[in-house]
Amino acid sequence: MNGWVADGWTLPDEVLRDAPTYTPRPSEIADLELLLSGAYRPLTGFLGPADLTSLRRNGRLADGTAWPVPVTLEVPQAVLRQLDVADPGKRVLILADLEGAPIAALDTTEVYPTREGFGGAAGRVKRLGDGGHGAFRRMRRTPAEVRGTLPQGRVLGVIADRPLHRPQLAQIARAARTLAAHLLVLVPVGAPGADGLAPEALVRCVLAARDRMPPCTIVALPLPDQGGDDIRAAMLRTRVAAAYGVTHLLASSDSMLSGGGLRVLVPRELAYDGRDGQWRSLDDIPPKHRRLPLTPAEIEDHLDRGTILPEWHTPPAVARELARARPPRRQRGLVVFFTGLSGSGKSTMATGVADALQESGERTVTLLDGDIVRRHLSAGLTFSAADRDTNIKRIGWVAAEVGRHGGVAICCPIAPYHEARAAAREFARNAGAGFVLVHVSTPLAECERRDRKGLYAKARAGLIKGMTGIDDPYETPTDAELTIDTTDLSYGEAVTTVLRYLGNNGWLDPRPIP
Numbered sequence: 410m411n412g413w414v415a416d417g418w419t420l421p422d423e424v425l426r427d428a429p430t431y432t433p434r435p436s437e438i439a440d441l442e443l444l445l446s447g448a449y450r451p452l453t454g455f456l457g458p459a460d461l462t463s464l465r466r467n468g469r470l471a472d473g474t475a476w477p478v479p480v481t482l483e484v485p486q487a488v489l490r491q492l493d494v495a496d497p498g499k500r501v502l503i504l505a506d507l508e509g510a511p512i513a514a515l516d517t518t519e520v521y522p523t524r525e526g527f528g529g530a531a532g533r534v535k536r537l538g539d540g541g542h543g544a545f546r547r548m549r550r551t552p553a554e555v556r557g558t559l560p561q562g563r564v565l566g567v568i569a570d571r572p573l574h575r576p577q578l579a580q581i582a583r584a585a586r587t588l589a590a591h592l593l594v595l596v597p598v599g600a601p602g603a604d605g606l607a608p609e610a611l612v613r614c615v616l617a618a619r620d621r622m623p624p625c626t627i628v629a630l631p632l633p634d635q636g637g638d639d640i641r642a643a644m645l646r647t648r649v650a651a652a653y654g655v656t657h658l659l660a661s662s663d664s665m666l667s668g669g670g671l672r673v674l675v676p677r678e679l680a681y682d683g684r685d686g687q688w689r690s691l692d693d694i695p696p697k698h699r700r701l702p703l704t705p706a707e708i709e710d711h712l713d714r715g716t717i718l719p720e721w722h723t724p725p726a727v728a729r730e731l732a733r734a735r736p737p738r739r740q741r742g743l744v745v746f747f748t749g750l751s752g753s754g755k756s757t758m759a760t761g762v763a764d765a766l767q768e769s770g771e772r773t774v775t776l777l778d779g780d781i782v783r784r785h786l787s788a789g790l791t792f793s794a795a796d797r798d799t800n801i802k803r804i805g806w807v808a809a810e811v812g813r814h815g816g817v818a819i820c821c822p823i824a825p826y827h828e829a830r831a832a833a834r835e836f837a838r839n840a841g842a843g844f845v846l847v848h849v850s851t852p853l854a855e856c857e858r859r860d861r862k863g864l865y866a867k868a869r870a871g872l873i874k875g876m877t878g879i880d881d882p883y884e885t886p887t888d889a890e891l892t893i894d895t896t897d898l899s900y901g902e903a904v905t906t907v908l909r910y911l912g913n914n915g916w917l918d919p920r921p922i923p
């Protein structure tokens with residue numbers, strides 16, 4: 410481990426003034442915040458090659474300390490070139506938040522190759538500024554602050570990565586009573602949850618359950634989602650919980666492992682006892698009186714349809730918060746994203762769908778047509794791969810903002826690349842909006858026969874280069890909600906197919922659809 414003491418490090422003003430600034434990715438900012446707060450102790454900075462090699466080999470840092478996951482920072486080469494790791498006055502990198510405000514200084518003692526155009530930067534970090542702002546900032550307390558307020562004795566930790574319903578609340582109450590422990594609820598707020606719930610909404614839902622819990626301390630922290638590697642992610646969460654003073658952690662998944670000085674409790678499966686309205690062990694309730702907790706999919710279904718979550722399962726205050734954060738699909742923001750070759754029928758269908766929605770007056774609609782976007786939002790962009798990506802990301806970003814505020818955004822660019830379409834879907838999800846990808850799969854031969862703008866003829870004649878389908882690729886979607894080939898469809902049939910899909914899936918009132 411790079412074993413420095415961050416406190417003993419002073420930064421002269423001129424070093425700060427001349428240092429380059431870089432905004433890391435959101436997951437790296439989350440790691441940075443946990444490094445700065447001490448939640449990742451004994452780590453005090455981003456790891457370098459020796460630690461990373463050792464970690465891969467045996468799950469330990471180079472000095473033998475067990476540590477579950479790589480904590481790394483990747484920086485564009487253009488930024489790294491401005492640093493000189495051999496010179497303490499020229500190796501400081503200012504790390505800024507998404508708005509560009511400095512959060513920390515990195516004393517870059519090592520750089521190493523990662524992928525084309527980027528490199529890893531390793532070294533200790535030191536907080537700059539006042540720790541930042543943002544919703545529920547006051548709840549983002551450091552481990553030292555929290556430990557200072559906890560009563561003596563056992564501390565039961567709960568990681569509330571989903572809202573707490575009555576089965577979880579019953580498990581928590583039981584465990585706290587059995588252990589005679591103080592309760593510490595850790596709410597991960599690094600990124601939207603698996604269910605697309607915004608971090609602020611998750612905090613509100615947890616606070617809404619507060620009067621159903623024993624006396625407790627609630628802390629928000631940017632616990633990163635470590636992707637598919639569940640065991641390592643669980644180990645990291647256990648480490649962080651231990652840093653906050655947790656002695657016993659209530660497992661939220663089977664993969665939670667004891668370690669880092671605390672014990673993990675796997676709670677008993679509870680069910681609702683219809684005889685007296687209590688939640689107790691499954692085995693203690695005769696089957697005919699037993700109601701199992703709703704699954705996440707069932708909860709999602711209630712929210713999608715707009716039916717109130719039942720009181721036997723969810724405290725009304727939590728149900729209200731959840732319904733506010735995840736309104737029924739008919740009121741929730743939605744991005745309808747058409748993709749397909751030029752001439753496949755995207756604009757025609759998108760306009761038809763937009764007209765129908767406007768006629769019904771049910772939803773507000775923004776149409777982001779490919780050609781129109783390129784005249785305004787994306788003016789000046791070419792048809793190079795990089796510019797096409799930029800174009801699709803801009804469209805996706807604007808569409809997601811429309812969705813965030815409950816509107817329907819209809820987009821119809823070619824969007825030939827999977828990755829950019831996936832980014833648009835992710836933007837929508839993070840904004841709490843739905844996303845429906847419509848692949849207009851009309852084959853090239855038919856698009857070419859139509860050749861509305863004469864572009865295919867020009868491309869075949871070699872007069873224009875990089876025409877999608879001719880000498881530029883179109884990556885066929887594998888994740889489309891709907892695939893429509895308009896070769897043998899009338900205009901009306903094509904539009905109705907989309908409207909029916911939206912109606913059948915709860916996004917629209919299905920009644921007026923022919």
Ligand SMILES: Nc1ncnc2c1ncn2[C@@H]1O[C@H](COP(=O)(O)OS(=O)(=O)O)[C@@H](OP(=O)(O)O)[C@H]1O
Nearest residue numbers: 751752779792797800822823824825874875876877
């Ligand atoms: N080289 C090349 N390749 C593809 N398309 C071309 C090209 N040059 C111009 N056009 C015209 O631009 C429209 C596509 O723009 P998009 O913004 O939808 O393209 S992309 O999603 O960024 O790839 C597209 O409009 P649509 O026919 O509505 O799809 C074409 O008319």
Ligand SMILES: Nc1ncnc2c1ncn2[C@@H]1O[C@H](COP(=O)(O)OP(=O)(O)O)[C@@H](O)[C@H]1O
Nearest residue numbers: 750751752753754755756757895898899900903
């Ligand atoms: N079922 C259909 N849906 C949409 N367009 C159709 C259909 N049948 C024929 N077309 C014709 O195909 C062409 C599609 O053009 P356009 O909608 O601009 O495609 P894109 O936006 O994908 O380039 C139009 O001339 C349209 O009249």
